[in-house]
Amino acid sequence: MSAATDMNTPILKVEHLSMKFGGLVAIGDLSFEARRGEITALIGPNGAGKTTVFNCITGFYKPSEGMITLTSRDGSRFLLERMPDFQITAKAKVARTFQNIRLFSGMTVLENLLVAQHNRLMKASGFTVLGLVGLGGYAKASRESVELAEHWLEKANLVDRADDPAGDLPYGAQRRLEIARAMCTGPELLCLDEPAAGLNPRESLALNALLNDIKDTTGTSILLIEHDMSVVMQISDHVVVLEYGRKISDGDPAFVKNDPRVVAAYLGVDDEEVGEVLTAVGDEHVIHELEGEPDPDHGPSPSSSMMAGPISDTIEQSGDGADRSELVKVSPDASKARIVEEREKAKSALSNALPAPRGGTPDRLTLIKGIGPVNERKLNEHGIFHFDQIAAWKKADIKAAEEYLAFDGRIAREDWVGQAKSLAKGEADKRGGRK
Ligand SMILES: Nc1ncnc2c1ncn2[C@@H]1O[C@H](COP(=O)(O)OP(=O)(O)O)[C@@H](O)[C@H]1O
Numbered sequence: 001m002s003a004a005t006d007m008n009t010p011i012l013k014v015e016h017l018s019m020k021f022g023g024l025v026a027i028g029d030l031s032f033e034a035r036r037g038e039i040t041a042l043i044g045p046n047g048a049g050k051t052t053v054f055n056c057i058t059g060f061y062k063p064s065e066g067m068i069t070l071t072s073r074d075g076s077r078f079l080l081e082r083m084p085d086f087q088i089t090a091k092a093k094v095a096r097t098f099q100n101i102r103l104f105s106g107m108t109v110l111e112n113l114l115v116a117q118h119n120r121l122m123k124a125s126g127f128t129v130l131g132l133v134g135l136g137g138y139a140k141a142s143r144e145s146v147e148l149a150e151h152w153l154e155k156a157n158l159v160d161r162a163d164d165p166a167g168d169l170p171y172g173a174q175r176r177l178e179i180a181r182a183m184c185t186g187p188e189l190l191c192l193d194e195p196a197a198g199l200n201p202r203e204s205l206a207l208n209a210l211l212n213d214i215k216d217t218t219g220t221s222i223l224l225i226e227h228d229m230s231v232v233m234q235i236s237d238h239v240v241v242l243e244y245g246r247k248i249s250d251g252d253p254a255f256v257k258n259d260p261r262v263v264a265a266y267l268g269v270d271d272e273e274v275g276e277v278l279t280a281v282g283d284e285h286v287i288h289e290l291e292g293e294p295d296p297d298h299g300p301s302p303s304s305s306m307m308a309g310p311i312s313d314t315i316e317q318s319g320d321g322a323d324r325s326e327l328v329k330v331s332p333d334a335s336k337a338r339i340v341e342e343r344e345k346a347k348s349a350l351s352n353a354l355p356a357p358r359g360g361t362p363d364r365l366t367l368i369k370g371i372g373p374v375n376e377r378k379l380n381e382h383g384i385f386h387f388d389q390i391a392a393w394k395k396a397d398i399k400a401a402e403e404y405l406a407f408d409g410r411i412a413r414e415d416w417v418g419q420a421k422s423l424a425k426g427e428a429d430k431r432g433g434r435k
C-alpha cells in the first residue's frame with residue numbers, strides 16, 4: 001500500500017466489533033467509521049461501552065470479534081486488533097487520554113511534554129528515560145523536542161505554567177496538558193475519553209478551542225468519547241451513538257440530536273428538552289456562568305488521584321481502573337431492564353426530596369457547576385429543588401444521585417455538596433439579611 005491515501009479514506013474503520021466479558025456483551029457487532037481530519041464523537045449513556053471501544057482500538061483489550069483498520073496519511077494500513085498495544089502507539093500512531101487524568105504530577109508541565117517524546121529522543125541520542133527526567137532534566141533534551149513541546153505549550157495555553165509541577169495545575173489545564181502531551185507524539189488518531197468531564201464552562205470553551213485548532217492545523221484526526229450530548233454537538237463533525245454496546249445512531253450532529261432513538265436513550269429526557277439543552281448549554285448557560293464570579297477551580301484536587309505509573313511507550317497504556325470498579329454485572333438480554341430498574345431504585349433513594357419547592361421558588365441548581373438544565377429538571381422531578389437539600393447529601397445520597405443521573409464519580413469530583421453548601425449559605429444570607 002504505497003500510494004498516498006486520498007483524504008476521503010476513513011482513518012479508522014471499525015467492523016463488526018464485539019467484546020464480551022463473561023456473559024456480558026459490552027459491545028455487540030459495532031461498525032462505524034471515523035473520517036480523516038474530522039472530529040468524530042462516540043457518545044452514549046454511562047455503561048454504553050464507549051471506553052471499551054477505546055480499549056479495543058488502543059490494544060488494551062483484544063476484541064472477541066471484529067476488525068479495526070487504521071489507514072495513515074501515507075497509505076499504510078494497520079489491523080489494530082492484531083497488534084500489541086505498544087505498536088499501536090508507536091507504529092500506527094494512535095494516542096489516547098484517559099477518563100481519569102494521568103499525568104506525571106510531580107514533573108513539570110514541560111517535562112511531561114518531553115517525556116511523551118522519549119521514543120524519538122532515545123532513538124536520536126541514546127538517552128534513557130531516567131537520564132531525561134532525572135538529573136539533567138530537559139536541558140539535555142534535543143532542541144527539536146523542546147521546540148515541539150513549546151509549540152504545544154502555546155497551543156494549550158500553558159506557557160506560563162511550563163515550570164510548574166503538573167499536579168499544581170487547575171483541572172482544565174491538566175486536561176489540556178494531557179492532550180498537548182498526546183500531540184507531542186505526532187499521532188494520526190487522537191482518542192480522548194471524556195475530556196470535558198468535570199470542566200467548568202470556561203475550561204470547556206478552552207478545550208473546544210484546542211480541539212478545533214488541532215483539527216484545523218495538524219493532520220491528526222480526533223475520536224472523542226463523551227456522555228453528555230450537549231458537549232459534542234458544538235465541535236463534532238460526526239457523531240456515533242452507543243447504547244448497551246450497540247450503535248443506535250450515526251450521522252452529523254443535527255441528524256443525531258433529532259433521532260428519536262437517541263432522544264429515548266437519554267432516559268428521562270424528552271425531545272423538547274434535548275433541543276433546549278443543545279442550544280442552552282452552549283450559549284445561555286455558559287454565558288451566564290462566564291459573567292458570574294470568576295470561577296475558582298472547582299472540586300477536590302485531582303492531583304491526588306494522579307499517579308506516575310510505569311513509563312511505557314509515549315502515553316501510558318493501562319486500563320481504565322476506575323471504570324472497572326463499578327461494573328454492572330448483568331446479562332446482555334436482561335441488561336436494559338435491569339439498568340432501568342436500578343435507576344428507579346436509585347431515584348427513590350434520594351432521601352431528602354420534597355414534593356414541591358418551598359415557597360414555590362426553586363433555587364437555580366444550574367449554578368452548581370456540573371448541573372445543566374437536563375439534570376436540574378431530573379432533580380426537580382424527584383423533589384430536589386434547593387441547594388440545602390444537596391448540601392445535606394450523605395454518601396448514600398450522592399451514590400443514589402450518581403446512579404440516577406448516570407454520573408459516575410462526577411458529583412464527588414465536582415463537589416456538588418460543597419458547592420451547594422456555599423450557595424445555600426448565600427441564599428440564607430439573602431433571606432435573613434437584606435430582605
Ligand atoms: N474489564 C471488564 N470486565 C468486565 N466488564 C467490563 C470490563 N470493562 C467494561 N465492562 C463492562 O462493559 C460495559 C461497558 O463499559 P464501558 O465501556 O466502561 O462504558 P462507558 O465508557 O460507555 O461508560 C459496562 O457494563 C462495564 O461494566
Ligand SMILES: [Mg+2]
Pocket residue numbers: 050051052099323
Ligand atoms: Mg467510559
